[in-house]
Amino acid sequence: MFHGLIVLPWWGYVVAAIALTHVTIASVTIFLHRHQSHRALDLHPVASHFFRAWLWLTTGMVTKEWAAVHRKHHAKVETAEDPHSPQQHGIHKVLWLGATLYHREARNAQTLARYGHGTPDDWLEHHIYTPHPQLGLAAMLVIDLLLFGAAAGTLIWITQMAWIPFWAAGVINGIGHFWGYRNFEVADASTNIVPWGILIGGEELHNNHHTFASSAKLSSKWWEFDIGWMYIRLMEAVGLARVRKVPPALAFDAGKEHIDLDTVRAVIANRFALMAQFAREVLRAVHHEELLRADRRDRVSRTLLKRARRLMVREGRLLDQRSSEWLQRALERYQNLHTVYTMKQKLQDIWHRSATTQEHLLRALQDWCREAEETRIHALHDFARKLRGCTLARTAA
Numbered sequence: 430m431f432h433g434l435i436v437l438p439w440w441g442y443v444v445a446a447i448a449l450t451h452v453t454i455a456s457v458t459i460f461l462h463r464h465q466s467h468r469a470l471d472l473h474p475v476a477s478h479f480f481r482a483w484l485w486l487t488t489g490m491v492t493k494e495w496a497a498v499h500r501k502h503h504a505k506v507e508t509a510e511d512p513h514s515p516q517q518h519g520i521h522k523v524l525w526l527g528a529t530l531y532h533r534e535a536r537n538a539q540t541l542a543r544y545g546h547g548t549p550d551d552w553l554e555h556h557i558y559t560p561h562p563q564l565g566l567a568a569m570l571v572i573d574l575l576l577f578g579a580a581a582g583t584l585i586w587i588t589q590m591a592w593i594p595f596w597a598a599g600v601i602n603g604i605g606h607f608w609g610y611r612n613f614e615v616a617d618a619s620t621n622i623v624p625w626g627i628l629i630g631g632e633e634l635h636n637n638h639h640t641f642a643s644s645a646k647l648s649s650k651w652w653e654f655d656i657g658w659m660y661i662r663l664m665e666a667v668g669l670a671r672v673r674k675v676p677p678a679l680a681f682d683a684g685k686e687h688i689d690l691d692t693v694r695a696v697i698a699n700r701f702a703l704m705a706q707f708a709r710e711v712l713r714a715v716h717h718e719e720l721l722r723a724d725r726r727d728r729v730s731r732t733l734l735k736r737a738r739r740l741m742v743r744e745g746r747l748l749d750q751r752s753s754e755w756l757q758r759a760l761e762r763y764q765n766l767h768t769v770y771t772m773k774q775k776l777q778d779i780w781h782r783s784a785t786t787q788e789h790l791l792r793a794l795q796d797w798c799r800e801a802e803e804t805r806i807h808a809l810h811d812f813a814r815k816l817r818g819c820t821l822a823r824t825a826a
Contacts, residue, residue, distance in 0.1 A: 433578030442581045449585065450592040451630075453487045456480040457597055458630035458657040459664075465548055466496045469645035470661060473669040481549065481558060486569040488593050489562035492554070494535035497545035501534065502602075503642055504544070506617040512540075513602040516618055520607045527598030566590065596629050605635035612649050613640040613701040614708070614744040624653040631655035640701045641676040649676065679703065680822035681815055688798060688817055693790045695819040700780050703819075707773060707812060708742040714808040715769045716741065733759050741770055768804055772797070 437445065460480035463469045472480075484490055498512050505511045512534035515523040523530065534540055549558075558565070569589065573582035600622070609620030619639035626633040626647060634647040634655060641649075648655035664670035679699035685692075696703060716738050723730050737759035740752055748756065760767040779793045794816075801813035 433576050433582060435576050442577060446585045446588045450589055452483060453592060454630040455660055456483050458632055459661060461495045463645050465492055466499045467643050469643050469674045471671040471673060476664060476669045485558050485565035487589050489566050491559050493541060493545040493548040496548050497541045498531055498534045500544040501540050515603050515607045520603055523603035524599045527602050528594035531598050601629060601632045601635060611636045613705055615640050616744055616746055618747060626655045631657035643674045644676045645672045646675045678822040680820050682818045682820050685818040688795050690787055690791060692819050693787055693794060695821045697780050698821060711769050711808045711812050712741045715765050719763050719766060765806055768806060769809055772801055772809060
């Protein structure tokens with residue numbers, strides 16, 4: 430018994446630790462995050478009870494607390510009320526002390542009352558999971574010791590206890606709002622850490638998530654991989670899950686020449702994807718033309734242009750003062766850049782009019798297309814023509 434019921438070579442214990450922590454990661458991303466916090470999918474009771482029990486054993490986290498803290502993060506993202514924004518607390522504090530920030534917010538009764546609705550409210554939650562989180566952790570320690578022995582079992586248990594506090598509370602909440610690439614220019618600082626969401630269950634694709642928060646699928650580009658989504662599809666195939674929401678799909682009808690209410694709905698639903706396309710097809714195209722025309726001997730102008738390429742695409746509210754000044758200098762010097770950047774802002778302004786009726790949005794979109802075509806900038810003209818053919822398409826899960 431000292432060596433445990435399962436005797437493995439050293440690398441076998443490493444594999445066992447990785448496998449066990451990966452089950453925990455899958456439980457967090459599928460159950461706590463996509464199912465409980467965002468209602469992006471429904472789970473069969475068997476799956477829900479398994480995830481709850483496993484999280485009780487391996488993390489001691491209370492479902493209501495986790496969902497409430499996460500929902501508040503989305504509602505107050507990057508503000509002083511955000512529970513764990515590296516823009517507010519600093520990257521080092523969130524990365525290394527993210528679990529502390531989480532537990533501090535989880536003790537906030539107002540947060541739980543406002544954001545903790547709809548979470549499990551049964552006998553198990555009231556008598557086992559919520560009042561006795563430490564009991565689950567102790568039970569997991571006993572299980573690890575029995576299975577793997579004193580030395581290996583203790584190391585595996587310590588790994589399990591540290592896995593979520595570091596990778597979820599630290600890396601996702603910290604690096605996921607500080608470093609990486611962005612597919613979509615949302616108002617917060619969220620990033621995709623890497624395009625292969627395996628180690629942290631797909632949560633690496635954090636910018637995609639903040640763009641489509643209610644989606645069960647976190648990957649967006651064809652070259653991105655979300656292993657949590659793969660598990661959800663497998664569970665769906667055997668009746669353990671049902672996907673409710675995925676990102677909307679944007680289609681273009683080449684024969685459609687007039688903007689109608691279907692166009693408006695498609696543009697609003699796909700506004701972030703549309704702006705990413707505007708950045709590729711208009712901003713970068715016009716920028717490239719200006720760079721080709723610039724005098725190669727004028728290093729100052731070329732440096733200004735090169736810096737402007739990234740700044741034009743970036744969400745304006747995320748630019749610091751120095752970056753804003755660089756961008757303004759470029760726009761003042763290059764008229765076509767100024768024109769397409771202004772048109773970008775005008776297009777964004779259309780869907781920021783939250784109190785506007787669909788008829789007003791329809792007229793605003795028609796006016797925008799007409800103005801874009803009158804600029805005689807080829808890339809802008811082509812984009813306006815394409816915009817007229819926008820329509821909602823059914824997304825293949």
